[in-house]
Amino acid sequence: MSKLHPRLARRVKLSDGALVTRMLDIANGLDDVIRMGRGDPDLDTPAHIVKAGQDALANGATHYTHPLGILPLREAIAENIRANGGADYAADEIMVTPGGQQGMFIIALSLLDPGDEILVPCPGYNPYQQAAELSDAAIVKIPMSMETNFTLTAEMVEAHVTPKSKILVLINPNNPTGTVTPPEEVRRIAEVAKRHDLIVISDEIYARLTYGNNMVQPVASLPEMKERTITLSGFSKAYAMTGWRIGYLAGPRALIEPMGEVNHALAISTAAVSQHAALAAMTGPQDCVEEMRRLYDERRRAICDGLDGMGMRYAEPQGAFYVYADVSSLGLGTTAGAFCERLLAEGQVMMYPGTIYGDYTDDFVRMSMTQPVDRIRVAMGRMAGVVESFRAEARAPAN
Numbered sequence: 001m002s003k004l005h006p007r008l009a010r011r012v013k014l015s016d017g018a019l020v021t022r023m024l025d026i027a028n029g030l031d032d033v034i035r036m037g038r039g040d041p042d043l044d045t046p047a048h049i050v051k052a053g054q055d056a057l058a059n060g061a062t063h064y065t066h067p068l069g070i071l072p073l074r075e076a077i078a079e080n081i082r083a084n085g086g087a088d089y090a091a092d093e094i095m096v097t098p099g100g101q102q103g104m105f106i107i108a109l110s111l112l113d114p115g116d117e118i119l120v121p122c123p124g125y126n127p128y129q130q131a132a133e134l135s136d137a138a139i140v141k142i143p144m145s146m147e148t149n150f151t152l153t154a155e156m157v158e159a160h161v162t163p164k165s166k167i168l169v170l171i172n173p174n175n176p177t178g179t180v181t182p183p184e185e186v187r188r189i190a191e192v193a194k195r196h197d198l199i200v201i202s203d204e205i206y207a208r209l210t211y212g213n214n215m216v217q218p219v220a221s222l223p224e225m226k227e228r229t230i231t232l233s234g235f236s237k238a239y240a241m242t243g244w245r246i247g248y249l250a251g252p253r254a255l256i257e258p259m260g261e262v263n264h265a266l267a268i269s270t271a272a273v274s275q276h277a278a279l280a281a282m283t284g285p286q287d288c289v290e291e292m293r294r295l296y297d298e299r300r301r302a303i304c305d306g307l308d309g310m311g312m313r314y315a316e317p318q319g320a321f322y323v324y325a326d327v328s329s330l331g332l333g334t335t336a337g338a339f340c341e342r343l344l345a346e347g348q349v350m351m352y353p354g355t356i357y358g359d360y361t362d363d364f365v366r367m368s369m370t371q372p373v374d375r376i377r378v379a380m381g382r383m384a385g386v387v388e389s390f391r392a393e394a395r396a397p398a399n
């Protein structure tokens with residue numbers, strides 16, 4: 001890790017990005033790398049959404065907007081939340097943000113005083129921790145494991161609550177594990193939140209991408225939860241709109257209004273063009289979401305078939321577009337970090353170790369389903385070859 005400049009504020013920390021940087025350097029020197037690292041869909045934004053953005057620009061959507069976002073978009077988001085089993089929101093209970101990512105920082109800056117505790121699931125999407133760090137809050141990690149298919153339980157939350165606990169983060173489906181917290185467990189977790197007066201940040205950005213019988217129970221629509229829940233979601237995943245940088249928060253007016261001031265101070269507003277494109281996403285045909293979900297499901301099965309063939313254990317992938325697999329189950333005597341490096345150098349396949357997402361073991365790797373299914377099959381074949389080369393090495397007599 002490079003040394004921090006002495007004049008930087010104490011709250012600025014650098015994560016140990018050495019492994020990812022090293023992997024990117026290795027990848028740059030290789031041909032034909034199959035990139036299953038980043039969580040950025042390979043699919044393009046559907047054409048009708050792009051067209052709406054182009055039309056909006058042609059029609060003068062080149063100015064700041066209301067800090068909470070244009071009214072028709074906030075109304076459409078509220079309607080979409082209702083249609084998907086969520087709580088009832090008025091337009092002034094919705095804030096459009098420059099990506100769900102910025103939403104995390106708006107929440108942390110608005111709600112966390114120094115010393116307040118924020119409970120975060122581990123492994124989990126790490127910017128929640130970075131946002132809490134920038135607010136000088138205390139991060140309480142809740143470790144999860146294969147025992148519960150890497151999903152949070154009410155007991156785990158209960159065991160980590162203290163009188164200083166203020167916020168609980170629930171990411172459902174979770175990144176990097178691709179797992180869904182069962183609806184009944186979400187209800188039990190909500191009861192713990194009420195009992196201990198916690199605010200729940202419910203990250204439901206992957207909620208439209210679930211497989212089989214899995215479904216996401218929106219936290220805010222549970223009894224007495226709307227007043228203590230901020231739902232974070234967006235367009236990046238379900239509509240393949242990562243580059244448009246647009247997401248949203250939904251919560252009680254008393255929190256959204258002051259958080260709108262923070263959003264105004266940070267960004268004034270979300271880009272107008274992206275808001276008009278997002279409006280088309282919400283109000284236009286929804287079959288594009290189902291089409292993408294079907295594609296990811298096919299890719300998911302191709303990854304699972306490949307891993308089953310190698311005898312590699314993984315968390316049951318139930319949502320989002322990730323498979324979280326256990327390198328230690330292969331018995332190669334290597335860490336996930338070292339495995340990822342060798343898989344890249346020898347097999348030209350890129351995936352990330354779970355330690356990047358706060359995993360407390362170095363056993364698991366995250367595979368993104370952000371490649372076409374035929375490329376995924378090639379990647380699984382290459383991975384099997386690298387596993388075999390590890391095994392051959394172990395069999396070879398030492399000289």
Ligand SMILES: Cc1ncc(COP(=O)(O)O)c(C=O)c1O
Nearest residue numbers: 039099100101125175234236247
């Ligand atoms: C769980 C989760 N939440 C939020 C985000 C942020 O998405 P965006 O800022 O593109 O809306 C991501 C992005 O990968 C994510 O994985």
